[in-house]
Amino acid sequence: MKKFIFLFQSILVVTLLCFTACSNEEVVPQEGEVKPEPQEFLNITYKGNVFQNVPIAYDENGDFIFLDEEFSQIYSQELKDNTELSIFVKDSSSIILYENLQTAFDSEGITLIKEIPTTRIESNGDMTRAGYDDLATVVLYDDRDFKDRNLTFALTESEKSVEVTNLKDVNGFNDKCSSLVLTNNLPNDPNQTLKLGSFEYPCTNIDAVFIGYDDHGFSDRTITCIAAAAEVKRYSSLPGFNDKMSSFKFFFAQKGQYQPSF
Incomplete structure (x- = not known):
């Protein structure tokens, strides 16, 4: 019986170690993959919500890569494929994203x-x-x-x-x-x-x-x-x-x- 308990404890420890290692592997970039470094930080307003100091990088086409998990998800789901996306620039570090140009004009009073x-x-x-x-x-x-x-x-x-x-x-x-x-x-x-x-x-x-x-x-x-x-x-x-x-x-x-x- 003691041998059985010891064996069970050993299996449990190995399982926990394996689970921890596997979990860690999920957040570690794959071999050869380089995580982009932030090129700038932007204050982004979208649908009335303000996202402060969002880290930004750009791909080879100059398109946004949002390094902030929250806004990256919003962009992927709502804006990435929008060919009418309108960027209203308040200054070099603050932008407002609108779904189209007319909405930008209406909202900005133009x-x-x-x-x-x-x-x-x-x-x-x-x-x-x-x-x-x-x-x-x-x-x-x-x-x-x-x-x-x-x-x-x-x-x-x-x-x-x-x-x-x-x-x-x-x-x-x-x-x-x-x-x-x-x-x-x-x-x-x-x-x-x-x-x-x-x-x-x-x-x-x-x-x-x-x-x-x-x-x-x-x-x-x-x-x-x-x-x-x-x-x-x-x-x-x-x-x-x-x-x-x-x-x-x-x-x-x-x-x-x-x-x-x-």
Whole structure:
């Protein structure tokens, strides 16, 4: 009987050791597999919930890899396959994720103004350059932190909207933009106005809006950056969009009647 008890205890100990070892193997990366290191930490807002300091890496296509287990699961289940995902950038470390661009506009209180004179850029020769009479400018940089090659586009009195259908046509800048500076030169004065379309609006009620698209022809996922009157917004990186932009729209928009949802 003693031998039987001893044998049973031995089997139990071996079983527990094996179970522990097997459990440990499940959380250890497989041989040759390298766990990505965080490339940045983002404050992410999604559906009214704020996720602080989420560790982020990017795959070879520049797509998000969320190293936070909670948000990684949310992204995989709800957003990963959404080709209309819209990224609203508050600053280089804070973003809001929306299911589509219209939801982003509604939530952020942006109303598009129709009948605004538009310049559509299809080649190098038509590229808009900054000057003293620019009402707003955006400077696109090839690399993060405002480094390497750059392109400047401007909104003027006669051209209050700029569209580039394919950045490949503009000095081969397709899938190159990784940072930008957005400047709204309108005065922060409600007594001064600007005519957009058929109406005049107080300058304080007009935002400069930049929307980058993942694909040419203004399609696929979007990233949105906004500067209010007399404001300069510097985005040292474009979360989830570094080296991915293929087309963009740059224009003035009226602050809408909506209130931000958070």
